[in-house]
Amino acid sequence: MQLEDSAYTIGRITRQDRQHYTVITRSGLKRAQLMGKTRNKSFNKSDLPVVGDWIGIETNTGADGAARILQQYPRKSALCRQAAGEVKEKQILAANIDTVFVISGLDQNFNVNRIERFLMMAWSSNLAVVLLLNKADLFPDHRTQLQALEPILSGSPVHAISALAGTATDTIMSYLGPGKSAALVGSSGVGKSTLVNQLMGTSLMKTKEVRAFDDKGRHTTTHRELCILPNDQGILIDTPGMREAQLWVEPSDISNRYSDIISLSAGCKYSDCRHSQEPRCNVRAAVAEGTLSQYRLTQYQKLTAYLI
Ligand SMILES: Nc1nc2c(ncn2[C@@H]2O[C@H](COP(=O)(O)OP(=O)(O)OP(=O)(O)O)[C@@H](O)[C@H]2O)c(=O)[nH]1
Numbered sequence: 001m002q003l004e005d006s007a008y009t010i011g012r013i014t015r016q017d018r019q020h021y022t023v024i025t026r027s028g029l030k031r032a033q034l035m036g037k038t039r040n041k042s043f044n045k046s047d048l049p050v051v052g053d054w055i056g057i058e059t060n061t062g063a064d065g066a067a068r069i070l071q072q073y074p075r076k077s078a079l080c081r082q083a084a085g086e087v088k089e090k091q092i093l094a095a096n097i098d099t100v101f102v103i104s105g106l107d108q109n110f111n112v113n114r115i116e117r118f119l120m121m122a123w124s125s126n127l128a129v130v131l132l133l134n135k136a137d138l139f140p141d142h143r144t145q146l147q148a149l150e151p152i153l154s155g156s157p158v159h160a161i162s163a164l165a166g167t168a169t170d171t172i173m174s175y176l177g178p179g180k181s182a183a184l185v186g187s188s189g190v191g192k193s194t195l196v197n198q199l200m201g202t203s204l205m206k207t208k209e210v211r212a213f214d215d216k217g218r219h220t221t222t223h224r225e226l227c228i229l230p231n232d233q234g235i236l237i238d239t240p241g242m243r244e245a246q247l248w249v250e251p252s253d254i255s256n257r258y259s260d261i262i263s264l265s266a267g268c269k270y271s272d273c274r275h276s277q278e279p280r281c282n283v284r285a286a287v288a289e290g291t292l293s294q295y296r297l298t299q300y301q302k303l304t305a306y307l308i
């Protein structure tokens with residue numbers, strides 16, 4: 001790994017527009033660009049730098065003001081999904097994050113299946129997930145929604161919040177802090193921008209020049225964007241509204257998360273047992289005995305259905 005010297009600066013990508021990047025470095029925000037050579041070298045699109053990645057850029061920028069990206073550091077984690085389009089391809093939504101906040105409205109946006117898909121996207125990326133149910137100011141009684149979610153949460157924490165009323169800050173901050181990064185995902189209109197505005201407070205205005213603003217001067221999510229929260233409270237990566245989470249599931253994701261079911265399945269009569277109708281299924285036997293929950297098995301079966 002090359003260490004920082006006067007010709008070389010380390011930074012973290014805050015924003016990406018195709019091969020153009022904004023990078024936060026010790027000396028402020030810099031523009032950076034991926035060289036054709038690096039682009040072609042990357043066999044998989046998912047190897048290219050994304051928001052949240054740590055990179056090394058040249059300190060002196062070119063005539064166009066953009067520095068060349070010289071190096072990309074290995075990711076400690078990545079939030080993945082299947083890229084939209086015909087080709088089956090992995091897409092990285094955010095790199096080097098500790099937690100995924102899945103945000104849903106308590107209003108007509110509330111949809112258990114959709115929420116479950118977002119949770120599964122985080123689980124299959126091997127990331128901790130926190131579910132935020134927004135617009136609680138409009139739905140002070142949200143017991144029905146919480147009950148409907150009970151089966152799918154698998155122990156993930158859930159919080160009813162109001163981004164608009166500004167009551168969410170303490171909840172969000174309890175998962176963040178110095179050196180911590182989280183990504184915010186959810187469908188359009190659930191309140192992601194409202195929440196980011198709330199958390200960023202006045203410092204949002206300070207970074208105005210690198211943000212997209214709508215005609216009311218609010219922050220709008222048109223790109224994935226890394227926001228540095230004030231007072232060293234951590235980092236939040238905002239993502240544009242997604243209609244649906246298309247999952248990207250690899251065998252290792254399943255074996256990491258469901259090692260108990262995989263061990264149990266060694267005792268099934270058939271080695272390719274799907275643990276649904278097959279006779280002498282050791283996994284269903286564990287459910288019948290109460291040592292494995294039916295929900296956990298159902299989630300496992302749903303995730304395996306997405307295996308690439
Ligand atoms: N009542 C209420 N309205 C909210 C709350 N949070 C957001 N809204 C409203 O919901 C609408 C959508 O909020 P946004 O923050 O733009 O949603 P978004 O998730 O960023 O949407 P995209 O940018 O399309 O992804 C706006 O009119 C907000 O004022 C809340 O806690 N309570």
Ligand SMILES: [Zn+2]
Pocket residue numbers: 265268269273274275276278280281282283284
């Ligand atoms: Zn079985």
